[in-house]
Amino acid sequence: MEPAVLETENLVKVYGRGANRFDALKGLTLDIKRGESVAVIGKSGSGKSTLMHLMALLDRPSQGVVALNGRPVSELKNKEIHKLRNESFGFVFQQFFLNPNQTVLENVVLPLKIAGLSKRERNRRGLEALELLEMADKAKNKATDLSGGQKQRACIARALVTNPSVIFADEPTGNLDSKTSEVVENILFGLQRDRGITLVIVTHDDDLAAKCDRQIYLKDGLIVAPEQSNTARSEAASSGEPAPSGQEATEPWAGGGSTASRASELGKEGNR
Amino acid sequence: MKAVDVVTTALGNTMRSKARTFLTVIAIFIGAFTLTLTSGLGVGINSYIDRLVQGFGDQQQLYVQKTSSQQSGNANEPQAYDPEKGADKQGQFGMSLLSEKDIEQIGNIDGVESVEPVVAVSPSYLEGENGDQFQVQLGYPSDVNSYEYAAGEAPGHDKDEITIPTTWADSLGYDKPEDAVGGKVKIAVSNVTGEEKTFEATISGVTEIMLSNQGAQPTPSSAFNDRLYDYQQEGLPEGAQTDGYAMAVADVPDLGKQSEVKKSLTEDGMLGMTVEDQIGTIRGIINAVTWILNGFALIALLAAAFGIVNTLLMSVQERTREIGLMKALGMSPGKIFGLFSSEAVLIGLLGSVIGVGVGVVVGTVANALLTGEGGALSNVAGLSLYGIAPLQLVGIVLLIMLIAFIAGTLPAARAARKDPIEALRYE
Incomplete structure (x- = not known):
């Protein structure tokens, strides 16, 4: 088996304090092997976004360790973390986050610009990435002129342009119709297969999750067996009702001032 | 980035x-x-x-005036007479004048190289080589080094020389300023008894008239000016020979010493100002x-x-x-x-x-x-x-x-x- 590219050990993240204390992660230990595709699945408030932020070094854990290529990085200086993130990670977001005033190429080369590469090198590598995604003819177009699928391909090109070892995709198909979703999924898994890039996909979408090598189900800040997560999920989905009240009583953050808002979040979840 | x-x-x-x-x-x-x-x-x-x-004089020149003693006390009270100092000499407009003693005192101040009282000569007329006579007011000899010359140069300190403005060159019958240099003028002065006498001087230079009106008057060398002044005062009774000077020009070549000189002048009841001070x-x-x-x-x-x-x-x-x-x-x-x-x-x-x-x-x-x-x-x-x-x-x-x-x-x-x-x- 390949060595782990990302490891976490006893990862804890706590937001707020006192009555507002919210334990987003309660001690997660996992490892992601090089070249693996992993789906992180869970409902809102399950801690999946927090986990992704910690693994992508966008945030620091309250306790525990994140290691990249076997090297603990949580204790590194900010400057080194910025550099690692720029060089080692690519990001694909549900909302694309393309700058509408710039051309597709300018959007794609942003990570290289931040890294401080010369303009010539930036454009060369940017075009290379766009070619790979069959978007080279759109390089000079404004980002706003693209369709949803093209926008997401531009985003993938941007994530790819630094030759990262890991691509984090946060609901990459969340804003796309099923046909376009399939195209984007194929691209992502193609990159994993052909270039050995590790994929970490955070999603609600069971179909997308099923295509990954491995699924990690999160609930209330802990890793759970798939069945446990699915039961609550399908129950709520089939009934169309808010989550059972019994579950609410077991929520660790119940009893705080924020119960109402949590409940409403749950309600939203159940109504999907 | x-x-x-x-x-x-x-x-x-x-x-x-x-x-x-x-x-x-x-x-x-x-x-x-x-x-x-x-x-x-x-x-x-x-x-x-x-x-x-x-061109209002050199930087190193200090213009010295007597500060009116009445300015320092209460102007409405009579000033006590001090036989040592003698009475303050006063000019026509109630201005205090510098006495010979003051001039001597200025000369003794450390840093003052030379001091010259500014004496006003009032000639009757100036006559050119062509015989035409003109009314004239003479400039101060201390200014000659700050003039700009269209031709020639400043008059020699101890020579009977004089400068004329460019406008005068024409009236005295010269075609160009250059022609005037080396020419002769006669200046007539009356003494106290009304006897008139003419003095001859060589034109050493022709001055440009500046915006400030500097160089607009014929200006004699200090030696020539003194000669004219001496004749003008001739016939005055002994002791009344000098009635004081409105101003004296002290040369202080070391600019760093100027403030010290000014200070000693103030202590002696005089006021020294450079051109810089005035501007x-x-x-x-x-x-x-x-x-x-x-x-x-x-x-x-x-x-x-x-x-x-x-x-x-x-x-x-x-x-x-x-x-x-x-x-x-x-x-x-x-x-x-x-x-x-x-x-x-x-x-x-x-x-x-x-x-x-x-x-x-x-x-x-x-x-x-x-x-x-x-x-x-x-x-x-x-x-x-x-x-x-x-x-x-x-x-x-x-x-x-x-x-x-x-x-x-x-x-x-x-x-x-x-x-x-x-x-x-x-x-």
């Missing part, structure tokens, strides 16, 4: 919302324009004064007025600075997600700060360069219209209301860029502090 990329990205961002940038630049423009005009006004008028007083007062007033006007321009700039703060705060708010993305992609808070403060500086640069440019054009044109031929102030010879000091203009641009940078620090710091996770979630 490289510095050059930071600046070009910032430039692109300022051009993104053109209307907003334009309005902010206008505010800066108004401040820069006003500051350029007001400071240029100070430069212009100061250079006018410089030209006006140009300094006028210049002080002009500088004060200029700075008050500059103050108004700076207030305009202060208002413009808040415009920058406002514009950039809006910009930071609008671009929250973009900032979040850049941070997620590894841009450091320092570079984010640099990006936004560069935008502020660019706005300042743009506004100040346009403002200074237009200010210089408007100032120059307005100056030409007002003081040029047919202008409202054209009869004031040599007046300039606007002057260009390149360093000052560069200074204005730099000052405004600094103000813009300071104004940009608040929004830039806010952008730099943004949490990437929060920023990416921002709707």
Whole structure:
């Protein structure tokens, strides 16, 4: 088996304090092997976004360790973390986050610009990435002129342009119709297969999750067996009702001032 | 991100919302324009004064006058008579005059190389080689070294020589100033008993008449002047020979000692002033007025600075997600700060360069219209209301860029502090 590219050990993240204390992660230990595709699945408030932020070094854990290529990085200086993130990670977001005033190429080369590469090198590598995604003819177009699928391909090109070892995709198909979703999924898994890039996909979408090598189900800040997560999920989905009240009583953050808002979040979840 | 990329990205961002940038630049423009005009006004008028007083004697010359003893006490009380000092000599207009004793005292002060009382000779007429006679008032011999000469040179200190102004050369029958040099003039002086006598002097040089009227009078050498003065005083009874001098010129070659000399003069009841001292007062007033006007321009700039703060705060708010993305992609808070403060500086640069440019054009044109031929102030010879000091203009641009940078620090710091996770979630 390949060595782990990302490891976490006893990862804890706590937001707020006192009555507002919210334990987003309660001690997660996992490892992601090089070249693996992993789906992180869970409902809102399950801690999946927090986990992704910690693994992508966008945030620091309250306790525990994140290691990249076997090297603990949580204790590194900010400057080194910025550099690692720029060089080692690519990001694909549900909302694309393309700058509408710039051309597709300018959007794609942003990570290289931040890294401080010369303009010539930036454009060369940017075009290379766009070619790979069959978007080279759109390089000079404004980002706003693209369709949803093209926008997401531009985003993938941007994530790819630094030759990262890991691509984090946060609901990459969340804003796309099923046909376009399939195209984007194929691209992502193609990159994993052909270039050995590790994929970490955070999603609600069971179909997308099923295509990954491995699924990690999160609930209330802990890793759970798939069945446990699915039961609550399908129950709520089939009934169309808010989550059972019994579950609410077991929520660790119940009893705080924020119960109402949590409940409403749950309600939203159940109504999907 | 490289510095050059930071600046070009910032430039692109300022051009993104053109209307907003334009309005902010206008505010800066108004401040820069006003500051350029007001400071240029100070430069212009100061250079006018410089030209006006140009040649009012050497820097090393100290003009000494007697301070009226009545000035120091209560003017309405009678002054006690001191037989040692004798009575203060007074001139026609109640001005205290310098006595021979005072002149001697000045000469003894450390640092004074020589002292010459300024004596006024009133000749009856000046006669040229062609026999024409003219009324004449003579200039002071101490001024000869500061004249500008169209031809020839200053009269020798101990020779019977004299300078004449360019306008006199023509009247005395010379075609060109050069021809006058070496020519002879006769000056007639009456003594106390009314006997008239003529003295002959050689023309050593022809002087240009300056804006300040320096060089507008025939000026004898000090030796010749003394000869004329001695004859003028002839026939006065012994003891009344000298009735005092209105002024004396002391030479203090060591400029560093001037303040000490002035101090000892004050202790001895005299007042010594250099030309600089005399101009300094006028210049002080002009500088004060200029700075008050500059103050108004700076207030305009202060208002413009808040415009920058406002514009950039809006910009930071609008671009929250973009900032979040850049941070997620590894841009450091320092570079984010640099990006936004560069935008502020660019706005300042743009506004100040346009403002200074237009200010210089408007100032120059307005100056030409007002003081040029047919202008409202054209009869004031040599007046300039606007002057260009390149360093000052560069200074204005730099000052405004600094103000813009300071104004940009608040929004830039806010952008730099943004949490990437929060920023990416921002709707």
